[in-house]
Amino acid sequence: MSNVPNSSAAPVVRTRFAPSPTGEMHIGGFRTVFYSWLLARKYNGQFILRIEDTDQVRSKERVIDNLIEGFNWLSLNFDEGPAISGQYGPYYQSDRLGIYAHYAAQVLEKGHVYPCFCSEERLDTLRQEQQKRGLATTGYDRKCRNLPEKEAAQRMADGEPFVLRLKVPLNGFTVLQDALRGEMKFNNALLEDSVMIKSDGYPTYHFASIIDDHLMKISHILRGDDWLPSFPLHGLLYTYLGWEMPVIAHVPNVLGDDGKKLSKRHGAEPVLLYKGRGYLPEAILNFLALLGWAYDEQSEIFTVDELIDKFSLERVHTSPAKFDTTRLLWMNGIYIRKLSIEELVKNVLPFLEAPEADGGLPDSVARPLDRAYLRSFIHLDQERMKTFADAAFLTAFFFVDDLEYLPELLIDKKIDAAGALCALHMAYNALTGLATWDHDSIEQALRNVAAEMGVKAGPVFMGVRVAVTGRKETPPLMETMLVLGRERCLRRINIAIQRLETIQVSAETAQ
RNA sequence: GGCGCAUUCGUCUAGUGGUUAGGACGCUGCCCUUUCAAGGCAGAGAUCACGGGUUCGAGCCCCGUAUGCGCUGCCA
Numbered sequence: 001m002s003n004v005p006n007s008s009a010a011p012v013v014r015t016r017f018a019p020s021p022t023g024e025m026h027i028g029g030f031r032t033v034f035y036s037w038l039l040a041r042k043y044n045g046q047f048i049l050r051i052e053d054t055d056q057v058r059s060k061e062r063v064i065d066n067l068i069e070g071f072n073w074l075s076l077n078f079d080e081g082p083a084i085s086g087q088y089g090p091y092y093q094s095d096r097l098g099i100y101a102h103y104a105a106q107v108l109e110k111g112h113v114y115p116c117f118c119s120e121e122r123l124d125t126l127r128q129e130q131q132k133r134g135l136a137t138t139g140y141d142r143k144c145r146n147l148p149e150k151e152a153a154q155r156m157a158d159g160e161p162f163v164l165r166l167k168v169p170l171n172g173f174t175v176l177q178d179a180l181r182g183e184m185k186f187n188n189a190l191l192e193d194s195v196m197i198k199s200d201g202y203p204t205y206h207f208a209s210i211i212d213d214h215l216m217k218i219s220h221i222l223r224g225d226d227w228l229p230s231f232p233l234h235g236l237l238y239t240y241l242g243w244e245m246p247v248i249a250h251v252p253n254v255l256g257d258d259g260k261k262l263s264k265r266h267g268a269e270p271v272l273l274y275k276g277r278g279y280l281p282e283a284i285l286n287f288l289a290l291l292g293w294a295y296d297e298q299s300e301i302f303t304v305d306e307l308i309d310k311f312s313l314e315r316v317h318t319s320p321a322k323f324d325t326t327r328l329l330w331m332n333g334i335y336i337r338k339l340s341i342e343e344l345v346k347n348v349l350p351f352l353e354a355p356e357a358d359g360g361l362p363d364s365v366a367r368p369l370d371r372a373y374l375r376s377f378i379h380l381d382q383e384r385m386k387t388f389a390d391a392a393f394l395t396a397f398f399f400v401d402d403l404e405y406l407p408e409l410l411i412d413k414k415i416d417a418a419g420a421l422c423a424l425h426m427a428y429n430a431l432t433g434l435a436t437w438d439h440d441s442i443e444q445a446l447r448n449v450a451a452e453m454g455v456k457a458g459p460v461f462m463g464v465r466v467a468v469t470g471r472k473e474t475p476p477l478m479e480t481m482l483v484l485g486r487e488r489c490l491r492r493i494n495i496a497i498q499r500l501e502t503i504q505v506s507a508e509t510a511q
Numbered sequence: 512g513g514c515g516c517a518u519u520c521g522u523c524u525a526g527u528g529g530u531u532a533g534g535a536c537g538c539u540g541c542c543c544u545u546u547c548a549a550g551g552c553a554g555a556g557a558u559c560a561c562g563g564g565u566u567c568g569a570g571c572c573c574c575g576u577a578u579g580c581g582c583u584g585c586c587a
Contacts, residue, residue: 020587055586120585127584131512139583163585181516190514198585205587229515229582252517252580259579290523290535297525298534317517317524320580324522327536337549383549412546446545461545473547 013045014219017078018209020052021059024270025067028254028262028323029224031288035251036222037076038289038311045219049081050212051092054202059094070271074281075304080216088216093208100203103211103241104164104196112240113196115152115162116144139192140165164197166206166233174232179220179249180318186232194233206233214243220313225250225320226261249313252320254291262323278351278388283332291321301334333386344382345375348391352399361392365399373398377483380475398483403470403492407499410466412459421500423449423460424467428493437486439478446477467496 015036019025040047053059064082080086090096107113126141145167156162168191175185196207213221228250238245256267274284286302295310302310353367354360381394397403411420430445446464450457465477468489474480481489
């Protein structure tokens with residue numbers, strides 16, 4: 001970086017998402033990432049993807065496809081990262097080993113870090129003993145901290161395995177700024193000589209992330225507040241390296257229903273799972289944004305652009321929030337209702353065409369579906385859907401040939417079996433004789449039936465509704481019948497009449 | 512055990528020393544209405560975790576306590 005003329009201008013905002021490839025990205029951690037993205041976009045900065053694959057044992061293959069797919073679904077883009085390139089790469093930490101080695105040598109020379117030759121077995125038994133004795137302070141006993149320089153150098157040269165530990169101050173305080181909480185004071189006496197470089201030569205998170213954040217010119221770091229305990233370690237590292245610390249905000253974790261941190265092990269679900277469940281990305285984002293952040297007293301529905309405009313770190317909470325699925329459902333419904341018919345059809349189609357076992361329409365319905373037909377009625381279900389996964393159940397009777405339902409449903413509470421049967425008969429005749437099959441004609445015909453029978457229209461409507469759809473809850477009757485067409489309606493009413501008759505017969509014989 | 516963070520209706524939250532503690536989800540009732548939704552209206556629901564201070568006055572400031580969560584690895 002050369003001396004740019006506008007060096008006095010506000011520094012570029014660069015934020016990052018730095019996952020370890022040990023599993024899928026889940027919804028809990030994602031909220032924090034979203035805030036990072038918002039920040040970068042708000043200030044026209046950059047959002048960087050960096051893969052922290054420094055755990056050779058646990059890191060899976062270099063699969064970031066799934067991760068990228070999740071971000072794509074939500075329309076969140078990276079400016080730099082693996083497979084995207086960028087001038088601050090490489091973006092896999094395992095490709096940056098040389099860089100870490102360089103800085104490790106530097107801090108080793110300065111004496112901020114020391115080699116430790118203790119075996120994992122020794123550390124294990126040490127920990128066990130400390131626990132057994134109920135010691136106030138646990139952790140590494142600093143056995144190797146004061147090894148004579150010569151001896152340490154000799155053992156390293158001899159090829160004895162070692163790790164590099166941070167030589168933390170034994171007293172005093174480390175004072176740091178958290179963007180959300182302000183000044184934080186940590187007692188150095190309580191700190192540990194944490195491992196910076198493992199015996200396999202790989203850095204730990206503490207070491208690698210700080211070097212990369214600096215080299216990649218990250219300006220704001222947002223991370224879970226489970227990192228708070230190691231915050232002083234990082235502060236120390238920055239001073240040892242002689243670097244300025246970026247703005248760091250420890251954002252509270254998202255909690256599950258039980259109040260425990262959402263994690264891979266604990267109820268956290270991959271973001272993409274919500275796609276499969278029929279949620280809209282806009283709804284997820286809007287909902288997540290409000291989990292730990294609020295703009296004002298009453299605003300709740302924000303487009304992504306509005307969030308970019310209005311988001312600010314100052315209004316991010318320090319207290320954790322529970323992930324309330326019910327509220328998400330409500331918000332998803334709001335976004336579904338905003339969709340155009342074309343968008344609705346597009347979204348709903350894959351859910352309807354899915355196999356029955358996966359929640360799609362009955363397998364008896366031929367695929368692919370008739371798009372034009374779907375388009376003709378899907379608006380009737382738009383305000384009844386909380387997720388697209390509801391569509392199959394809601395629309396089944398528009399597609400299926402044979403309705404399955406309990407004949408008892410045909411008898412409304414406000415009418416008896418005989419009345420219900422009579423109404424269906426009369427409705428059948430009236431509808432057959434209709435000059436035109438339109439909304440008002442159908443309604444008038446059915447109202448006439450009720451009038452002739454001397455009953456209210458409700459029970460008549462309900463009988464026809466069940467006959468024609470097999471359900472008691474449906475979109476408005478006339479609109480539904482219009483979609484189904486006269487022929488199908490009459491056939492279904494006819495079948496309903498037969499079913500009612502068999503009930504009556506069996507009821508009579510039972511007497 | 513040690514250390515840290517947090518604490519306003521069941522849930523998400525507004526609130527930055529003086530408010531009848533506001534909104535939303537959910538819940539209940541009513542309206543609309545051919546059912547269900549959606550929408551509208553109304554209601555129940557918070558002694559602001561508890562106890563001390565500071566102050567004329569505290570949800571807001573300070574100190575304790577309790578509870579919850581997190582960290583306490585050659586994982587991140």
